[in-house]
Amino acid sequence: MEIELNDLIADLQSLNQSLPDPSLRDAFHKIQSRVEHIADLVRAEPVRRSKVKDMSAEVVDSNPYSRLMALQRMGIVENYERIRNFSIAIVGVGGVGSVSAEMLTRCGIGRLLLYDYDKVELANMNRLFFRPDQAGMTKTDAAVQTLSDINPDVVLESYTLNITTVDGFETFMSSLKNKSFSPDKQGNGVDLVLSCVDNYEARMAVNQACNELSQTWFESGVSEDAVSGHIQLLIPGETACFACAPPLVVASGIDERTLKREGVCAASLPTTMGVIAGLLIQNTLKFLLGFGQVSPYLGYNSLKDFFPTMQMKPNPQCSNAACLKRQGEYILAKPDRDAAAKAKLEAEGPSIEEGPLHDDNEWNISVVDDHEPDGTNTTSSDALPEGLTHELPTADEFQNPVTPEAPINDNDDIDELRRQLEAINSA
Amino acid sequence: MEGWDPNTKSTLTQIPLLTTKSGPRDGAAWTVRLKEEYKSLIAYTQMNKSNDNDWFRISASNPEGTRWTGKCWYVYNLLKYEFDLQFDIPVTYPSTAPELELPQLDGKTQKMYRGGKICLTVHFKPLWAKNCPRFGIAHALCLGLAPWLAAEIPILVDSGMIKHKDDATSSTES
Numbered sequence: 381m382e383i384e385l386n387d388l389i390a391d392l393q394s395l396n397q398s399l400p401d402p403s404l405r406d407a408f409h410k411i412q413s414r415v416e417h418i419a420d421l422v423r424a425e426p427v428r429r430s431k432v433k434d435m436s437a438e439v440v441d442s443n444p445y446s447r448l449m450a451l452q453r454m455g456i457v458e459n460y461e462r463i464r465n466f467s468i469a470i471v472g473v474g475g476v477g478s479v480s481a482e483m484l485t486r487c488g489i490g491r492l493l494l495y496d497y498d499k500v501e502l503a504n505m506n507r508l509f510f511r512p513d514q515a516g517m518t519k520t521d522a523a524v525q526t527l528s529d530i531n532p533d534v535v536l537e538s539y540t541l542n543i544t545t546v547d548g549f550e551t552f553m554s555s556l557k558n559k560s561f562s563p564d565k566q567g568n569g570v571d572l573v574l575s576c577v578d579n580y581e582a583r584m585a586v587n588q589a590c591n592e593l594s595q596t597w598f599e600s601g602v603s604e605d606a607v608s609g610h611i612q613l614l615i616p617g618e619t620a621c622f623a624c625a626p627p628l629v630v631a632s633g634i635d636e637r638t639l640k641r642e643g644v645c646a647a648s649l650p651t652t653m654g655v656i657a658g659l660l661i662q663n664t665l666k667f668l669l670g671f672g673q674v675s676p677y678l679g680y681n682s683l684k685d686f687f688p689t690m691q692m693k694p695n696p697q698c699s700n701a702a703c704l705k706r707q708g709e710y711i712l713a714k715p716d717r718d719a720a721a722k723a724k725l726e727a728e729g730p731s732i733e734e735g736p737l738h739d740d741n742e743w744n745i746s747v748v749d750d751h752e753p754d755g756t757n758t759t760s761s762d763a764l765p766e767g768l769t770h771e772l773p774t775a776d777e778f779q780n781p782v783t784p785e786a787p788i789n790d791n792d793d794i795d796e797l798r799r800q801l802e803a804i805n806s807a
Numbered sequence: 808m809e810g811w812d813p814n815t816k817s818t819l820t821q822i823p824l825l826t827t828k829s830g831p832r833d834g835a836a837w838t839v840r841l842k843e844e845y846k847s848l849i850a851y852t853q854m855n856k857s858n859d860n861d862w863f864r865i866s867a868s869n870p871e872g873t874r875w876t877g878k879c880w881y882v883y884n885l886l887k888y889e890f891d892l893q894f895d896i897p898v899t900y901p902s903t904a905p906e907l908e909l910p911q912l913d914g915k916t917q918k919m920y921r922g923g924k925i926c927l928t929v930h931f932k933p934l935w936a937k938n939c940p941r942f943g944i945a946h947a948l949c950l951g952l953a954p955w956l957a958a959e960i961p962i963l964v965d966s967g968m969i970k971h972k973d974d975a976t977s978s979t980e981s
Contacts (some may be wrong), residue, residue: 499919546831546895546896549898581899589897700902792846794872798867800845800849804849
């Protein structure tokens with residue numbers, strides 16, 4: 381195209397010289413300048429930048445990483461280039477997931493794994509990232525298209541599947557375990573899983589996979605009414621898993637007639653989704669690069685601009701077996717953790733000679749540790765007045781309800797049962 | 808369960824409850840659960856037939872019993888409307904309910920997620936969660952799909968979104 385345009389410009393120039401009628405010259409110049417303008421536009425067509433081998437801190441216009449490497453000079457991050465060794469799995473490439481993927485891509489993350497089974501629709505255009513011309517593509521394909529343009533250094537893997545199905549889940553698990561990107565890494569093949577899905581089933585599937593693999597993950601969500609959201613860090617065994625605190629099951633007696641016309645369509649706003657994606661990736665970067673504090677839970681209420689934080693311990697009665705296993709391991713590893721913490725404290729330098737802060741203490745004021753004593757001597761608070769008993773068992777000594785051993789009929793053959801159902805079906 | 812009609816309630820009490828809490832990745836324990844699923848489905852189908860209230864066919868379409876396909880139908884103004892029914896058993900089953908799909912109605916109603924998954928969020932999922940692991944596929948059909956059809960099909964027919972198969976063929980012939 382560019383060559384043809386150059387030929388056209390040359391032809392016009394030669395024609396200009398042999399133009400007999402000077403009155404036509406003005407119109408001719410107009411045509412000529414328009415062609416040259418088109419040629420300029422063609423030359424300015426996007427050029428894909430080539431891959432960058434090492435991140436440089438050099439401050440030049442052509443360096444895509446200069447502003448990120450400046451984080452080191454500012455004393456925020458010790459070694460920013462480490463980001464190229466990390467792998468992040470993003471489950472759900474929707475309003476939050478796609479923006480999160482773009483943020484990590486622009487930050488120069490090493491590898492991104494993207495999971496989604498949906499297609500881009502025009503109804504998604506109120507959110508960021510996807511473009512109208514991508515409607516009809518799978519979200520994973522569309523994301524790879526855009527992200528590889530933005531930063532070709534990032535290794536992108538896309539999985540177009542539903543992780544709640546048996547097959548999809550197996551692929552999901554094996555992709556998280558795959559260590560081909562960084563064979564020396566401890567644990568799984570990814571450093572963090574980000575759940576950016578929009579439903580309970582998929583969250584439970586991510587929770588199951590991460591509990592089984594002992595994989596740290598972030599959960600994120602935006603409410604159906606689009607005005608609040610949250611992110612939550614889940615470290616299997618150490619913090620509450622997603623099944624530890626089940627959603628409040630409302631005992632709703634519903635009339636069929638009231639069920640009719642609310643519609644399933646949830647509201648969404650690019651702003652709330654962008655804020656949640658920003659909070660999610662900010663905490664991801666803090667987690668990966670080791671700066672600041674990672675929030676265990678951070679809520680966002682946009683109506684009042686309220687950001688609650690909290691911490692949740694795992695539930696010793698959690699219904700998820702893998703979670704209980706991880707909890708057991710975490711308790712067993714406590715001596716090691718304490719030793720490591722002590723060693724770290726000592727490595728940070730001998731504490732300053734602890735002399736008395738004040739030479740005299742006329743009123744005998746002393747500082748008392750306000751930590752609750754651990755373990756055994758908590759009986760005082762548990763003591764009940766005579767005649768009262770706790771209805772529920774104390775959390776830490778959960779006994780399985782004695783289920784009547786169901787007489788398992790080994791005579792029942794699964795094929796026989798299937799035949800029976802078929803017989804009734806065709807009767 | 809307040810607010811449910813007495814018919815549904817009495818039907819529900821007759822569907823055998825399940826006891827094994829295991830999902831499709833649990834090997835032998837899943838086989839035990841699958842047997843229970845079959846027994847309760849057989850009992851429910853038989854009950855519907857004897858009450859002259861037959862309204863679905865469902866059978867496992869793979870040997871592992873993780874994918875189910877069949878038909879369901881609803882009678883409105885003396886006409887029978889029949890739809891394909893399909894669903895997968897999720898990996899986190901029975902903690903999460905199966906997502907029942909009517910692919911032919913995809914895009915025709917708001918009360919549906921993409922892929923033809925009917926909306927169970929409000930009327931059924933709380934019940935399922937509270938009764939885990941005692942509810943199975945038969946309960947999902949009785950308490951999830953049946954009320955959805957009862958609420959949606961009349962509206963879809965009245966608004967012309969779906970046509971009876973006789974009308975559909977006659978209109979294409981004319």
